[in-house]
Amino acid sequence: xxxxxxGFLSLIAAILTAAVTLVPAYYAWMSIDAGxxxxxxxxxxxxxxxxxxxxxxxxxxxxxxxxxxxxxxxxR
Numbered sequence: 001x002x003x004x005x006x007g008f009l010s011l012i013a014a015i016l017t018a019a020v021t022l023v024p025a026y027y028a029w030m031s032i033d034a035g036x037x038x039x040x041x042x043x044x045x046x047x048x049x050x051x052x053x054x055x056x057x058x059x060x061x062x063x064x065x066x067x068x069x070x071x072x073x074x075x076r
Contacts, residue, residue, distance in 0.1 A: 002075055003066030013069040014059035021052035 025048050031037040032045075059069060067074050 006068040006071070006075065007063045007066040010059050010063035010067060010069045014056050014063060017052060017055045017059060021048055021055075025049050025052070 025045050028037065028041055028045050028048075032039065032041055062069060065074065
């Protein structure tokens with residue numbers, strides 16, 4: 001039961017990470033399309049999306065394994 005709960009917490013962490021990082025990246029993209037931001041902001045957006053993707057995949061891997069978001073291994 002504890003592994004299921006820890007996996008659920010890791011899934012929630014992945015969703016929150018996506019919301020916190022990908023929503024600002026989307027609005028930065030929209031501001032570039034509207035002409036409010038310069039073109040070099042694409043570098044920042046791509047870095048943010050890359051880091052977000054790595055973090056989301058790590059949390060999803062932990063969710064699949066039943067590992068809590070703040071732990072390296074499963075609880076005993």
